[in-house]
Amino acid sequence: MIIGLTGTPGTGKTSVCRILEGRGYRVIHMNDLIKNEHLYSEVDEERDTVVADMDRVLSRVCELVGDDESVTILDSHMSHYIADIVIVLRTAPSELKKRLEARNYSDPKVQENVEAECLDVILVESVEWCQLVYEVDTTGRGADDVAEDVERIISGVLSGDDTLVYSQYKPGSFDWSEEIF
Numbered sequence: 001m002i003i004g005l006t007g008t009p010g011t012g013k014t015s016v017c018r019i020l021e022g023r024g025y026r027v028i029h030m031n032d033l034i035k036n037e038h039l040y041s042e043v044d045e046e047r048d049t050v051v052a053d054m055d056r057v058l059s060r061v062c063e064l065v066g067d068d069e070s071v072t073i074l075d076s077h078m079s080h081y082i083a084d085i086v087i088v089l090r091t092a093p094s095e096l097k098k099r100l101e102a103r104n105y106s107d108p109k110v111q112e113n114v115e116a117e118c119l120d121v122i123l124v125e126s127v128e129w130c131q132l133v134y135e136v137d138t139t140g141r142g143a144d145d146v147a148e149d150v151e152r153i154i155s156g157v158l159s160g161d162d163t164l165v166y167s168q169y170k171p172g173s174f175d176w177s178e179e180i181f
């Protein structure tokens, strides 16, 4: 079973995935895979990124997962294009801005990502593309705490009855639309 951990850059996907890897979960760091295996069609120099070739990414992820029915977590802000079940990490814009600045992102890149978070871009895409979407707030919380929530959701999904976790992590809980700076 593939579970996507998605969210705007800086919401803490990789930090959470590293914790989960330490707890025995299998994780595919999709952005590394795309870069290392050249699964992209273009290099966007201006935005310092690559344009992924999602057909090739999908087939490579399927190849790596193979017949393994245990959980594989896909770490990427594009994992919702591949997985049917996704967990969207969310961070209040003011905190996200600080995290991205601390990462030395350029001002336009900080602005672009914070605006995307304010406008729920990844959440909206996830709801459009995926069968099951959960949302976890990371604001003011450590990655360990967030990892606990992610594990709770995975357990709910695996149990076959996600009613309780769905009520706790239902998507659409934030309105940061007024916070665009």
Ligand SMILES: Nc1ncnc2c1ncn2[C@@H]1O[C@H](COP(=O)(O)OP(=O)(O)O)[C@@H](O)[C@H]1O
Pocket: 007, 008, 009, 010, 011, 012, 013, 014, 015, 016, 099, 102, 103, 138, 140, 141, 142, 143, 146
């Ligand atoms: N829950 C959190 N609270 C505070 N800072 C965090 C949290 N999760 C991640 N960070 C910090 O934010 C930055 C981005 O985290 P990262 O896990 O790389 O995010 P992503 O994979 O979503 O881009 C890192 O500097 C990390 O240490």
